[in-house]
Structure formats: C-alpha cells, structure tokens
C-alpha cells in the first residue's frame with residue numbers, strides 16, 4: 170500500500186486543518202509514493218523506537234509528537250541524538266507521519282480516548298479551538314456514579330500506563346463531573362472550574378498551578394504527560410487495523426504498537442513518612 174493511502178486514513182481520523190498553527194503534523198520524512206507493508210504506532214520517535222522499527226521491518230512510523238517541531242531544522246549533525254536518529258530513519262527508508270494537536274482535538278482522538286477509557290458519559294469539549302465548528306481541546310463528562318477522589322485516582326492508575334498519579338485535593342471528596350486534557354493542559358484549570366468539574370485530570374502540572382486549583386476549589390490530578398497520551402498508541406493502531414481491514418489490501422499492511430517506551434519520570438522512594 171502506498172504511504173499516501175495511509176496518510177489519507179490518518180487524515181480521516183485527525184484532519185490536519187484541526188492542528189494548532191504552531192504545530193507541524195503530517196508526513197515528516199519519506200515519500201508519499203513509497204510502498205508500506207508494516208506500520209509502527211508510537212507516542213514519540215526515539216532511538217529505541219526507531220531501532221524497534223528497523224528490527225521488525227516497519228517501513229512507516231506513525232507518532233503523536235512530531236519528529237521536527239519548534240526549531241527550524243538548520244543542520245542534521247549525525248553526532249547528535251536527533252541527527253543520528255534521522256540518518257537511521259532515512260537510511261532504512263522509513264517514512265514518519267505525525268498527528269499531534271490535530272489528534273488531540275479530533276473526535277475520537279487523544280482526549281476522547283481518555284473519556285472512553287474512564288467510561289465518561291455525556292462527553293463534551295472543554296476548551297473551544299474553533300467556535301464555528303465546535304472543535305475543542307480537552308473533554309468534560311460524567312462518571313456513571315459518584316466515586317471518592319481517592320478511588321478515582323486509583324482508577325486512573327489502573328487504566329493508564331503509570332504506577333501513581335499526583336493528586337491536588339482542592340475540591341469535593343466525591344467526584345462525578347470530570348474534565349480532562351491529555352498531555353500538558355494546565356492552562357485549562359480555570360476552564361474546568363468554570364464548567365463545574367469536580368476534578369480535572371491532565372499532565373505537566375507545576376507548583377503554582379496546583380496552588381491555583383486549591384484556591385479555585387477544584388481537585389486536580391497530574392497523571393503525567395506520557396500516561397495521558399500513551400493510550401493513543403493502542404487506539405490509533407486499532408483504528409488503522411479496522412480501516413485497513415475494510416479495504417481490500419488488508420493482508421498487505423501489518424500494524425504494530427510501541428510496547429517499549431516508558432515515562433521518563435521514575436518515582437524513587439525516600440525516607441518513610
């Protein structure tokens with residue numbers, strides 16, 4: 170199957186026009202005309218992920234975070250981490266496609282994946298990105314029945330790829346209305362308060378943002394950037410398999426998932442109490 174066809178399938182899930190204007194989604198490396206027989210879906214394109222792609226013979230990587238972002242590419246020095254990685258990708262003729270903020274905003278994207286994982290009901294957008302279309306970042310919805318904030322926090326650990334979450338207990342003991350934003354969503358704490366959420370779950374929370382939540386009387390949970398986004402790997406792989414199965418070339422393209430990446434942050438125990 171042509172790379173272009175896979176790009177079309179991804180475009181259907183996460184249209185590039187949804188992306189924020191600073192973002193850089195789409196085909197990062199490779200040629201739309203090249204033939205693809207094996208895909209590897211991942212959150213980040215890292216050296217271990219690229220090595221894995223080479224090992225399993227994947228000829229296309231689909232990632233959430235773009236390989237090239239923020240800084241214009243002024244040189245490719247192969248004595249740097251990224252340069253060496255890009256050389257490896259190109260020398261093995263691997264295409265790389267990324268769906269970033271467009272996948273966060275898309276219906277069925279990263280935020281909806283979390284809402285589904287926690288069985289939220291009556292799910293709506295949290296923060297509008299386009300008032301005309303109603304496209305939004307983050308989601309807000311209801312648990313089927315109220316639960317204690319501690320039980321909810323434990324449920325997050327059970328459903329996400331993390332061993333702990335950081336709870337800022339600024340609100341009620343029992344929660345039912347849940348706001349969420351995958352990745353780094355501290356900017357929407359006030360939005361979650363305004364929309365009446367009992368708890369707001371996101372990643373990358375800083376001290377003064379936690380303090381803001383306490384002052385505004387909302388429970389805040391930092392479940393980690395990695396853990397709140399990693400579920401996209403399984404969900405996007407599942408989507409691709411379904412789409413490919415509905416096409417005749419089903420048998421021609423295999424979809425694999427990154428099962429080696431882990432959060433950079435590790436919790437190390439210290440003194441008791």
Ligand SMILES: [Zn+2]
Pocket residue numbers: 234352353394398
């Ligand atoms: Zn992210």
